Amino acid sequence: MPEYGPLKGETVIFTGTAKSLEVFDLVKQYGGVPLSIPLIQVKEIKDSTDEVKLKTCGDFDWLIFTSQSAVKAFHSKMDYFNVSVIDIPSKIAAVGTQTAAALEKIGFTVKFIPSVFSADVFVKQFKPVESKEMKVLFLKGSLAGSIIREELPFHVEEWTIYETGAKHDSIESLVDIVKTTEKCSVLFASPSAVRVFKESAVPVIGWEGYTIGAIGHVTEKALLEAGAKVDVKPEIYTLKELVESLARRKDEFQ
Structure with missing residues (x-):
């Protein structure tokens, strides 16, 4: 893991179903720790x-x-x-x-x-x-x-x-990580994941204290309607671009 990087010390949680290790490697390249905690299952x-x-x-x-x-x-x-x-x-x-x-x-x-x-x-x-x-x-x-x-x-x-x-057995571990991790980002790739998170996690941890990313305008709309503030949304709707956008945002605030 790089000693320095825009995501150094950042835990990045992917809430969708895992499809590619490429984005996890990208998070690591930027110094972060990727975690796959799917809130939905297909x-x-x-x-x-x-x-x-x-x-x-x-x-x-x-x-x-x-x-x-x-x-x-x-x-x-x-x-x-x-x-x-x-x-x-x-x-x-x-x-x-x-x-x-x-x-x-x-x-x-x-x-x-x-x-x-x-x-x-x-x-x-x-x-x-x-x-x-x-x-x-x-x-x-x-x-x-x-x-x-x-x-x-x-x-x-x-x-x-x-x-x-819904994959409800993921909620407890996700909530624990968000509560105990100083720097954390939660990335959403679908309104379905937003819905599960709102119903199961938000009553415990709310929408504050972590960075929120949305893969596109439909998921962004679901988050806004759920009461969240969307910090990151890429121009191109892919997880890779979402991670790139997250890294740029974190780099600006360092």
Whole structure:
């Protein structure tokens, strides 16, 4: 660990599901101590209709993915039912570079990514040249909003392939760390994590005494509505950029 750095002595808590060690290494490079304490957990939804639905995916003009969790669940179904990328000639849209990378890792070619990694920007920028008669399938989680279905100007079907739930057994350790650590940052990557934190941790530790980071404007809005003050939000909505922004902020105050 570096002797000096903008995050020296800082404990940085990631409250989302762990997907990459890259951001943990980045925190260490800046002198901080990264901790993964997920407040949410995701689980693939398995149903008797999965095989039929999976084998009709190729009938859609576009498939839309907004999270790495959706990609993971979809890939699991492909493996289970022996469906390959070749069997799904649909064009692929992804919200975010990390989601796109997860899709390309399993063999898909991503044709569209919005400039800002959120559903509200996606529906404004997603304008394929095909006619409005085209069919679109949104692969989603149980807590996904309705904006993609409601605001795209063509027929959108949805397939809920994973569910998101609270991970309450993480709360006690997170609260203890925040209470006993002099320098601490808590990073949020989704409104779901904000909701769990507000319900379980805030009654004990409140919103003061630690730095709060949000990965994007939707999560920032959830934090503000919950009564928090958002200290850090990156221009590009990735965890890497959130850590970079946190380091810059800490460097300014040293």
